[in-house]
Amino acid sequence: METQVKAPKKQKTRMQIRKSVERRRFAIQAVFTILTNSYIVGFIRGTIYQGKLKYICVPGMNCYSCPGALGSCPIGALQAVFNQGNYTNSWLDPKSGSVIAQPLYWFAFYVIGFIMLFGALCGRLVCAFLCPFGLIQDLLYKIPLPKKMKIKSFPHDKPFRYLKYVLLVVFVIVLPLLYESNPFFCKYICPSGMLIGGIPLMTYGSVIGNTAAQTGTGITSWAEAGGLTVLKMCILGAIIILSIITYRPFCKYVCPLGAIYSFFNKISLYRYTVDESKCTHCGACNHACRMGVDITKTPNALECIRCGDCKAACPHGAICSGFGIKKKQDPASDVNKGSAA
Amino acid sequence: MKNKSNSNIVLRYLIPALLLTCAVGFIIYGIFDGEVNAVLSKATALCRECVGIG
Numbered sequence: 001m002e003t004q005v006k007a008p009k010k011q012k013t014r015m016q017i018r019k020s021v022e023r024r025r026f027a028i029q030a031v032f033t034i035l036t037n038s039y040i041v042g043f044i045r046g047t048i049y050q051g052k053l054k055y056i057c058v059p060g061m062n063c064y065s066c067p068g069a070l071g072s073c074p075i076g077a078l079q080a081v082f083n084q085g086n087y088t089n090s091w092l093d094p095k096s097g098s099v100i101a102q103p104l105y106w107f108a109f110y111v112i113g114f115i116m117l118f119g120a121l122c123g124r125l126v127c128a129f130l131c132p133f134g135l136i137q138d139l140l141y142k143i144p145l146p147k148k149m150k151i152k153s154f155p156h157d158k159p160f161r162y163l164k165y166v167l168l169v170v171f172v173i174v175l176p177l178l179y180e181s182n183p184f185f186c187k188y189i190c191p192s193g194m195l196i197g198g199i200p201l202m203t204y205g206s207v208i209g210n211t212a213a214q215t216g217t218g219i220t221s222w223a224e225a226g227g228l229t230v231l232k233m234c235i236l237g238a239i240i241i242l243s244i245i246t247y248r249p250f251c252k253y254v255c256p257l258g259a260i261y262s263f264f265n266k267i268s269l270y271r272y273t274v275d276e277s278k279c280t281h282c283g284a285c286n287h288a289c290r291m292g293v294d295i296t297k298t299p300n301a302l303e304c305i306r307c308g309d310c311k312a313a314c315p316h317g318a319i320c321s322g323f324g325i326k327k328k329q330d331p332a333s334d335v336n337k338g339s340a341a
Numbered sequence: 342m343k344n345k346s347n348s349n350i351v352l353r354y355l356i357p358a359l360l361l362t363c364a365v366g367f368i369i370y371g372i373f374d375g376e377v378n379a380v381l382s383k384a385t386a387l388c389r390e391c392v393g394i395g
């Protein structure tokens with residue numbers, strides 16, 4: 001009797017595993033971005049969605065002035081609430097006879113509640129999977145350049161990484177609290193608003209018709225562009241060029257939302273773990289990381305966006321991640337069992 | 342398995358659980374406080390600052 005010899009199952013190489021992890025992440029990013037920006041009418045008519053879904057804050061940097069946006073940007077919403085901290089409820093105190101004034105909102109409970117919810121669940125996992133501006137930067141980084149010009153992460157850039165915390169405190173919290181109706185980060189810095197809000201709306205305005213009714217609140221066309229537009233276009237241009245050269249410069253140096261989520265990395269439900277009994281300190285994970293994190297030293301570093309590249313690169317299956325104590329076995333471990341990685 | 346993080350199971354779950362509870366509490370408080378309306382009104386009126394002409 002003839003015995004059938006089964007052909008050995010072809011093992012995936014390390015590169016194939018990394019590619020498939022990256023493809024899966026890209027698919028999730030794309031689906032989430034499309035779902036949360038699916039107000040087609042906005043794109044057709046050059047308007048924005050004005051329904052009740054905008055009560056809800058989305059997890060990532062998704063401008064609420066994008067024609068397709070269904071939810072609210074947490075950083076824009078935070079500034080909007082802090083801007084109202086200036087409007088005061090005032091009354092006459094009968095005892096002292098003096099007028100007592102109290103800011104309307106001294107703390108942005110609602111918006112911070114949303115940010116805490118996303119942060120406590122998954123920290124900067126939001127950055128890798130659920131942020132449209134992260135996706136845009138990922139796509140820009142895919143644009144080919146001569147190898148010498150691609151720099152995963154600028155060396156000795158650590159001091160510049162603190163810039164995002166300064167911007168968070170100054171432009172998102174302090175200045176909007178001091179000056180009403182002035183969302184400083186949106187107004188003077190945010191390239192996301194310019195890219196997915198400003199450019200399409202001003203362009204639609206000029207193409208579809210220059211009436212306030214058509215665009216919602218009187219935004220008309222590029223004819224309204226002034227010094228601020230030039231400033232924000234310059235920042236956007238710089239971010240685009242830098243994103244082609246290096247991986248996610250906005251996330252590394254500028255984003256105040258990433259800055260907030262970074263504090264949750266160490267305490268969120270979703271965490272990374274390095275199994276020291278398996279780790280040989282070969283450096284493969286460190287080499288794979290485009291955010292400049294050495295996960296073997298700091299598994300839940302502030303800068304880690306939980307992209308999973310290091311996990312896919314580890315030839316020993318030493319890096320695990322997940323919501324529970326028993327971590328999901330990482331894809332590298334099946335290579336461990338005899339692949340040609 | 343000797344891990345570099347999450348050695349303490351209680352803290353591993355207690356801190357996120359506390360934060361999640363606070364988060365839900367904050368959101369509910371924000372709804373009753375009217376803060377939610379500040380968010381909606383800003384998000385549904387086209388923001389001139391976002392689009393770079395404000």
Ligand code: SF4
Pocket residue numbers: 061062063064065073074075076077185186187190191192193194197390391392
């Ligand atoms: S301009 Fe930027 S920060 Fe402001 S709402 Fe839009 S995306 Fe958010």
Ligand code: SF4
Pocket residue numbers: 060061126127128131132133134250251252255256257258259
């Ligand atoms: S750092 Fe900011 S822009 Fe980058 S992915 Fe995170 S939330 Fe989005």
Ligand code: SF4
Pocket residue numbers: 288289290291292293294295303304305306307308309310311
């Ligand atoms: S340490 Fe790993 S998960 Fe974190 S950013 Fe680097 S490659 Fe991605």
